[in-house]
Amino acid sequence: xxxxxxxxxxxxxxxxxxxxxxxxxxxxxxxxxxxxxxxxxxxxxxxxxxxxxxxxxxxxxxxxxxxxxxxxxxxxxxxxxxxxxxxxxxxxxxxxxxxxxxxxxxxxxxxxxxxxxxxxxxxxxxxxxxxxxxxxxxxxxxxxxxxxxxxxxxxxxxxxxxxxxxxxxxxxxxxxxxxxxxxxxxxxxxxxxxxxxxxxxxxxxxxxxxxxxxxxxxxxxxxxxxxxxxxxxxxxxxxxxxxxxxxxxxxxxxxxxxxxxxxxxxxxxxxxxxxxxxxxxxxxxxxxxxxxxxxxxxxxxxxxxxxxxxxxxxxxxxxxxxxxxxxx
Amino acid sequence: xxxxxxxxxxxxxxxxxxxxxxxxxxxxxxxxxxxxxxxxxxxxxxxxxxxxxxxxxxxxxxxxxxxxxxxxxxxxxxxxxxxxxxxxxxxxxxxxxxxxxxxxxxxxxxxxxxxxxxxxxxxxxxxxxxxxxxxxxxxxxxxxxxxxxxxxxxxxxxxxxxxxxxxxxxxxxxxxxxxxxxxxxxxxxxxxxxxxxxxxxxxxxxxxxxxxxxxxxxxxxxxxxxxxxxxxxxxxxxxxxxxxxxxxxxxxxxxxxxxxxxxxxxxxxxxxxxxxxxxxxxxxxxxxxxxxxxxxxxxxxxxxxxxxxxxxxxxxxxxxxxxxxxxxxxxxxxxxxxxxxxxxxxx
Numbered sequence: 001x002x003x004x005x006x007x008x009x010x011x012x013x014x015x016x017x018x019x020x021x022x023x024x025x026x027x028x029x030x031x032x033x034x035x036x037x038x039x040x041x042x043x044x045x046x047x048x049x050x051x052x053x054x055x056x057x058x059x060x061x062x063x064x065x066x067x068x069x070x071x072x073x074x075x076x077x078x079x080x081x082x083x084x085x086x087x088x089x090x091x092x093x094x095x096x097x098x099x100x101x102x103x104x105x106x107x108x109x110x111x112x113x114x115x116x117x118x119x120x121x122x123x124x125x126x127x128x129x130x131x132x133x134x135x136x137x138x139x140x141x142x143x144x145x146x147x148x149x150x151x152x153x154x155x156x157x158x159x160x161x162x163x164x165x166x167x168x169x170x171x172x173x174x175x176x177x178x179x180x181x182x183x184x185x186x187x188x189x190x191x192x193x194x195x196x197x198x199x200x201x202x203x204x205x206x207x208x209x210x211x212x213x214x215x216x217x218x219x220x221x222x223x224x225x226x227x228x229x230x231x232x233x234x235x236x237x238x239x240x241x242x243x244x245x246x247x248x249x250x251x252x253x254x255x256x257x258x259x260x261x262x263x264x265x266x267x268x269x270x271x272x273x274x275x276x277x278x279x280x281x282x283x284x285x286x287x288x289x290x291x292x293x294x295x296x297x298x299x300x301x302x303x304x305x306x307x308x309x310x311x312x313x314x315x316x317x318x319x320x321x322x323x324x325x326x327x328x
Numbered sequence: 329x330x331x332x333x334x335x336x337x338x339x340x341x342x343x344x345x346x347x348x349x350x351x352x353x354x355x356x357x358x359x360x361x362x363x364x365x366x367x368x369x370x371x372x373x374x375x376x377x378x379x380x381x382x383x384x385x386x387x388x389x390x391x392x393x394x395x396x397x398x399x400x401x402x403x404x405x406x407x408x409x410x411x412x413x414x415x416x417x418x419x420x421x422x423x424x425x426x427x428x429x430x431x432x433x434x435x436x437x438x439x440x441x442x443x444x445x446x447x448x449x450x451x452x453x454x455x456x457x458x459x460x461x462x463x464x465x466x467x468x469x470x471x472x473x474x475x476x477x478x479x480x481x482x483x484x485x486x487x488x489x490x491x492x493x494x495x496x497x498x499x500x501x502x503x504x505x506x507x508x509x510x511x512x513x514x515x516x517x518x519x520x521x522x523x524x525x526x527x528x529x530x531x532x533x534x535x536x537x538x539x540x541x542x543x544x545x546x547x548x549x550x551x552x553x554x555x556x557x558x559x560x561x562x563x564x565x566x567x568x569x570x571x572x573x574x575x576x577x578x579x580x581x582x583x584x585x586x587x588x589x590x591x592x593x594x595x596x597x598x599x600x601x602x603x604x605x606x607x608x609x610x611x612x613x614x615x616x617x618x619x620x621x622x623x624x625x626x627x628x629x630x631x632x633x634x635x636x637x638x639x640x641x642x643x644x645x646x647x648x649x650x651x652x653x654x655x656x657x658x659x660x661x662x663x664x665x666x667x668x669x670x671x672x673x674x675x
Contacts, residue, residue, distance in 0.1 A: 150392075215432055216427055216429065216432035216433040217432060217433050217435040219427070219433070220427060220433040220435075220495075220498075222389055222419065223387060223419055223420060223425045223427075224424065224446070224447045224450060224498060224501075225416045225418070225420035225447075225450050225451060226420075226446075226450060234446075238437045241437075
């Protein structure tokens with residue numbers, strides 16, 4: 001009674017709270033579980049499982065997901081078993097695809113298959129980092145702006161506008177030029193891209209929060225004594241998960257494209273590291289004579305983007321609560 | 329009200345105003361009441377009479393643009409102007425609220441058990457497992473069948489009445505001293521209203537909390553409230569023990585509300601007697617009694633001077649210049665039935 005500190009929630013920092021919101025959601029469900037195995041059918045129909053079912057019925061999304069998973073698995077597992085390393089110089093150079101080199105070799109003698117595998121890895125890792133950083137940053141900034149409104153909203157959104165007004169490619173070129181010369185590390189490239197990409201999500205989440213804020217459950221949560229932080233992270237963000245997740249998939253695709261564009265311009269990943277963009281750049285000069293140098297990296301790039309976009313499309317349909325139609 | 333031993337909640341001259349583009353909306357214009365432990369206070373009135381705003385003001389949950397003045401003391405401690413931190417410790421712990429519409433006031437992404445347990449965990453230092461067990465207990469108490477199983481269901485799998493029970497369970501989770509029930513049955517089917525009122529009664533008995541029961545439904549109030557305040561245009565116009573209000577109303581508005589209720593003890597062919605007109609806009613209220621335009625007894629004095637609440641009998645306050653006249657007249661005589669009204673209009 002005297003001990004009404006108000007919160008049984010451990011002191012976490014803002015970013016961590018967000019990161020765990022979704023997993024806690026699942027964990028909290030599990031907390032209740034020990035009481036029973038439960039007659040099925042009652043507990044099973046959560047929003048999430050409904051969404052999952054809808055996703056499974058979305059054929060293109062499933063195809064996209066399968067392709068994406070296969071690509072990821074291949075990119076990360078195959079290099080361990082492939083006879084050539086991505087930096088190895090083979091005795092054959094400029095050979096067209098054959099049994100020994102399924103993607104052919106370049107003019108120096110690199111095995112293109114080994115290079116594409118590593119390049120795909122680099123691109124995926126970059127995209128992953130961009131997505132994580134941009135999603136967390138964008139969600140938190142958008143949530144705070146949308147929840148508090150007034151001054152916080154004005155300050156954060158004007159800052160967001162400011163970042164948005166900067167020509168994206170020009171900024172990336174300048175920053176990449178400075179940073180990548182130092183190390184050529186994909187991590188830097190990822191951070192630079194994320195520094196711009198969070199703005200889109202921040203605007204989206206802010207808009208979502210402006211409408212969520214008016215919901216009675218927000219008032220109800222405050223009425224049982226919930227702090228702002230709890231209201232934002234435990235009550236509102238889970239309700240905004242749909243748009244956030246969909247935006248994240250779009251970010252994956254866009255990050256891969258931007259990274260490729262940067263590398264294509266020679267400002268992204270630096271040799272001897274390879275990314276899909278730098279491979280395409282290398283191959284473009286020989287597109288008519290040694291077509292494989294251009295075709296395979298580009299093909300993989302297109303495949304990834306398409307797969308991710310299909311998944312995003314499926315998620316958007318699945319997470320939309322008004323969507324009741326179940327596709328055959 | 330004079331002989332109240334221990335005052336739990338003291339609201340004194342509470343006013344709430346919202347600045348808008350059209351002018352200042354005087355949502356609450358001076359509400360005064362005190363609540364004793366374990367008692368049920370009913371606040372009745374039409375939409376826009378300031379009932380809900382009063383409850384939000386007590387909880388400190390009004391938007392920041394609201395201008396609140398007066399005093400709300402809980403166990404002698406002033407709540408108005410208290411820091412958000414201090415209020416968070418009172419909300420849900422000492423004073424909890426049940427909102428009108430249960431569906432939107434439950435978070436759709438969590439199980440109902442989670443939400444009740446959350447309220448417990450927020451104010452009590454108990455392990456999750458224990459909070460969950462207590463949540464199931466509470467759900468059972470408010471009449472949810474197979475509570476242990478249903479606790480793992482999501483809000484959308486519940487009917488409106490069941491959802492409102494969940495909200496009631498949440499409200500009583502921390503044994504509060506005051507439960508504010510803001511139109512808890514309005515959004516529900518008539519058939520489940522009685523059950524939800526029953527759940528509310530259980531909650532009150534279990535927690536021994538005082539209840540502020542806000543509704544426009546006088547009939548629902550009759551069986552529950554110890555005392556009733558009738559509000560009109562942001563102000564209490566009559567306040568008395570429940571029986572007094574029903575048997576000896578001394579304000580034309582209250583008389584009108586009672587007369588407009590369908591009754592079982594009269595001839596079925598008896599037409600309903602509505603109060604003509606609609607509640608006034610609370611922007612730029614003209615001087616005088618705000619009920620004047622709708623009042624069959626209104627005369628010149630009513631237009632010039634707004635009556636103050638005055639003592640009329642034991643624990644009975646009324647704000648009408650001509651309350652004495654109501655001793656001779658019943659609602660049937662004052663308010664015309666619908667049929668007569670249309671005749672007057674056409675003739």
